[in-house]
Amino acid sequence: MSKQGVEPDELSRPFWQAANANKLVIQNCQQCDRLQHPPLRKCTACGATEHLEWKPMSGRGQIYNYAVVHDGPIKSLHEDQPFNVAVITLEEDSGIQMYSHLPGTPVDEVPIHGNVEVIFQATDNGQKVPEWRVVD
Ligand SMILES: [Zn+2]
Numbered sequence: 001m002s003k004q005g006v007e008p009d010e011l012s013r014p015f016w017q018a019a020n021a022n023k024l025v026i027q028n029c030q031q032c033d034r035l036q037h038p039p040l041r042k043c044t045a046c047g048a049t050e051h052l053e054w055k056p057m058s059g060r061g062q063i064y065n066y067a068v069v070h071d072g073p074i075k076s077l078h079e080d081q082p083f084n085v086a087v088i089t090l091e092e093d094s095g096i097q098m099y100s101h102l103p104g105t106p107v108d109e110v111p112i113h114g115n116v117e118v119i120f121q122a123t124d125n126g127q128k129v130p131e132w133r134v135v136d
Pocket of ligand 1 (some may be wrong): 029030031032033034042044045046047048
């Protein structure tokens with residue numbers, strides 16, 4: 001399905017640059033060893049602003065939950081309806097959630113708690129975005 005281009009900002013740029021290199025990185029606070037997503041200027045747990053790093057992830061996760069969009073608000077996606085919007089939790093931290101259309105998985109055939117792995121798909125402006133596909 002077609003995808004809207006993403007415009008990285010200063011804070012999220014490392015995330016998007018990694019995506020263009022087919023890598024998933026998540027912001028990590030070195031002071032309290034805690035991941036957070038989306039990235040913020042400071043750690044929401046300890047308030048650190050100077051010990052935030054970008055940590056490579058395994059790219060494996062699980063489907064936490066999902067919905068099927070039949071009549072969404074984004075016009076450019078209307079021709080692709082209905083489509084999945086799944087909530088993915090990362091292997092490293094089930095508190096980190098990402099969203100996926102689960103390319104290749106038909107609507108209403110989404111295995112809840114199924115395993116997924118990250119893939120990267122180019123959007124309209126060439127920026128790659130993480131997506132997830134179901135694995136056995
Ligand atoms: Zn912290």
